Amino acid sequence: MASVKLTDVKKVYDNNVTAVHDFNLEIHDKEFVVFVGPSGCGKSTTLRMIAGLEDISGGTVEIDGVVVNDLQPKDRDIAMVFQNYALYPHMTVYDNIAFSLRLKHMPEDEIYERVTGAAEILGITQYLTRKPRALSGGQRQRVAIGRAMVRNSKVFLMDEPLSNLDAKLRNQMRAEIILLRKKLDTTFVYVTHDQTEAMTLGDRIVIMRDGYIEQVGTPTEVFEQPHNTFVAGFIGAPMMNMVPAQLKREGRQITVSLLGAEIPVTGDKLEELLAKDVHSGEILLGVRPEHMMLVHEAGPDTIAATLEVNEMMGSELHMHVIAPDETRLIVRVPTVNLTTEQRERLVYGATVHLTFEPKVMHFFDKEKGTNLIYG
């Protein structure tokens, strides 16, 4: 159990490509931090620098207050789970899990206790004598987690541990990682490209792009207060709708006009915008698909659009609609709110009317993409 502190950490490869720029983050003791971002954003590189598998080009990495820049991975007291499991193929499951303990010359009976203990928690006791090739993907991942678990290290690093598993197993393992985290109660750093994993697992999420941190925050913060259009688009599925809009301010009145609708801003959002002293001008308005509502009659605050694709997801419809100015939007409509007759009317080419409440609107600078309130 330990804190991890990264100060101005930088990674420049031999071909002068900078993978990570001035990364600053303090991970607290027993915190679960998730690095998330598209491929090539530097999240894995940062994790590997913490592990000691990549040289650090600049800045310092501290574990428990000790600078570890020049320490070998074996001297950092970390455990790591790899994307492709990285189990030793020539060893049995037991030997795989016991490997690190044997390197430490731990007495065999203590090794036995730890290995069987971990196997019990992970439900792999009956596979201890098997070789990894005789295991399924999910079982292999459990062994990999077991191997990291028995070491009782200060920091637990996980590099996309679930991305080799099929969707069903991934959901199951995700839940197990949450339980495991409660049992281990140690510091976790978890890398993923899957925003669902990030949202469900992390105490805090670090969203990265092109080697820069875009935002650090709790799942609720990054979802409700995205600092810029990138974070807004990355977190949440389907991604947030971004519509060019006009913001009009008259004294303490603010309205947004977009796609033929005039929507007055009220409540907290109005106060926050006024506090930031925004002026009239072009903006990007963000509204999440689940915050758009289907209304049955046109009004001053509704958008008219044509239905293009209707994806039936079971409990909800994902409607892909196109506005008269070619802006594409996605709307999530819970099927429970629709009558059969209404549902039958939602066919290709049908005109639908959409609206949303001011409290779910996100206001972004059109040029810079930063959030006008939180950016």
Added chain:
Amino acid sequence: MSEKRVEPSSAPVQQHMGLKASRAISNTAIYVLLVIISVIWLIPFVCIVLQSFRVESTWQVGYVIPQKWGLDNYRNLLQTDFTRWYLNTFIIALITAVLQTVIVLCMSYTLSRFRFKMRGPLMRFMLILGMFPGMLTMIILYRVLKDLGMTQENAVPGLILVYIASSGMGYYVSKGFFDTIPKSLDEAARVDGATRLQVLYKIILPLSKPIVIYTILTAFMGPWGDFVFARYISFGASAGKNVAVGLYDWLSKDQINKSYTMFCAGGVLVALPVTILFMCLQRYYVEGVTGGAVKG
């Protein structure tokens, strides 16, 4: 109804039989060809084995099957310097096999896993250097070894030195094999607390059995059958000869008539350990040769 059913199902069966028959024919042809090649290949060996048991005369004769069989040639062999040569060869081959294997495997692992500044140029340099025939170094090597006192009757350490000196350059096959082992295994082991050396012998080598055996075999075979270097470094001194040089000298004009059958017996004894080694390890050897390309 039943007739209708038989017709369509019999067609694929016939086709299947045709396929089977043509496969059997082509297999037979291949086996016949392989048997012919093996027989041609084996004729010289069979001749030598038969000659080694011939006791009615010691010179070359015009027939293959001995008129009188016996072990005299082998018995006589033990009275000559042959045992010394055999021991020399064995010591040289064994030490070379051990040292060369260690050097080659370390070199291959280094070039496969480490990224250092001169890695590319070094590999290219060794590739180009390897294209020059080793014989080019003969004169200077002799000079150096003579100054070090490692020629003639002291040729054994000299030869070991010659064989292992450039062995690191033979890294290609094993590096190719190591490249196919995922790097994340190394990383996992390093995080688990292993040093680089522990990674090599606890993780990489157990996974590379075929290539390790291949390396040992080739390292053993080189000095076991070497003639050129062994001949000029021992330079006529019987105590420094290996079997190839010693036996060859029995084929000189004034020796051949009294030692031809003994030469054959020596040849059989030289071939024996290598043959046994290969028979036991051929599975690994083939895996090792092809392993660099596709991981087994």
